[in-house]
Amino acid sequence: MALTLTCPVCGKRNGYEFRYGGEDKGPRPAEEGMTPSAWCDYVHMNKCTAGVQKEWWFHRDGCGAWFTTYRDTVANLEVDAPEVTE
Amino acid sequence: MAEIRRESPVDFGVRSLETEVRSDWPVALAYDAEGDGPWVVDLSHKTRWDLQDGQVGELTPAGQSVPATPGMSVLADGILINRMNRTQTSIYHLGSDAPDLPDHPGFTDVTEATIFLALFGPHALHIAEKLSNLDLGDPNKEAPFLLQGPFCHVPCQIVTLEKDAEDGTNGAGGFVLTCSRGYAQSMVHAILDAGAEFGLRPAGEQRFAQWLAALSS
Known part of the structure; x- marks a missing residue:
């Protein structure tokens, strides 16, 4: 089964229409007190989750929107957002 | 002063019956044996603008409002305005003349960067089904509406102007599409073949022009 992704503008589309934008690492860290090491970690280090992770995608061949979605990296399928567990 | 001559990259492989030069573009007005449809028309000479702005929904290009929702289009006074995403809109001047490009820095004239084709008449949407996975006759949408995605595997903007003919004939509507100029030869070859x-x-x-007038009436 090929990957399909749900663009917020165009709806469900073939995964080949999209460009991967990397893991969603949350907001950019504050400049104040930033060390080169912390910035390097933010930019270059990834969790490489084997399971569900939140990712950025770009609808390259479509509307040009950037959006986040959840993907099961083991099955390579888009999934619903996981339930938050405290 | 150098003479300017613009050339559409679209070549149907047959000579037109009647041509005129308009704004330095040679425009084919009619072809021999056009038949009863479906038809493909090269509209690459029609002026097309791209508009980008963080508040694009509040702008009024050529005096028309921009649709509020991405994927929606509006056709009025020969001007087709398509909301592409949160910040971007495409504007096609389907009528005979386009005004000068507005001074607003968000406007770009993309007429010479893309090709512009119209495919309409009996079975037009059936032809499209052979070339794209996109649903140009989407029952959940009201024409005109914008689709952005692959057509002949080429990223395109496609606007369905009519889903069915006036007599209710399914698949007898029509659409216009734009894509990068470099794909013209392959795109036309694939469409004519399909x-x-x-x-x-x-x-x-x-x-x-006859079809557009019928749509607007």
């Missing part, structure tokens, strides 16, 4: 079984013929601008 439409051969339905009798697809090249037609001139006059045929498109």
Whole structure:
């Protein structure tokens, strides 16, 4: 089964229409007190989750929107957002 | 002063019956034996603008409002405005003349960067089904509406102007599409090949103008 992704503008589309934008690492860290090491970690280090992770995608061949979605990296399928567990 | 001559990259492989030069573009007005449809028309000479702005929904290009929702289009006074995403809109001047490009820095004239084709008449949407996974006759949408995605595997903007003919004939509507200029030859070859079984013929601008007038009335 090929990957399909749900663009917020165009709806469900073939995964080949999209460009991967990397893991969603949350907001950019504050400049104040930033060390080169912390910035390097933010930019270059990834969790490489084997399971569900939140990712950025770009609808390259479509509307040009950037959006986040959840993907099961083991099955390579888009999934619903996981339930938050405290 | 150098003479300017603009050339559409679209070549149907047949000579037009009647041509005129308009704003330095040679425009094919009619072709021999256009038949009863479906038809494909080269509209690459029609002015097309791209508009980008963080508040694009509040702008009024050429005096028209921009649709609020991405994927929506509005056709009025020969101007087709398509909301592409949160910040971007495409504007096609389907009528005869376009005004000068507005001073707003968000406008870009993309007429010479892209090709512009119209495919309409009996079985037009059936031809499209052979070339794209996109649903140009989406029952959940009201024409005109914008689709952005692959057509012949080429990223395109496609606007369905009519889903069905006035007599209710399914698949007898029509659409316009734009894509990068470099794909013109391959795109036309694929469309003519896919439409051969339905009798697809090249037609001139006059045929498109008749269809547009019928849509607007």
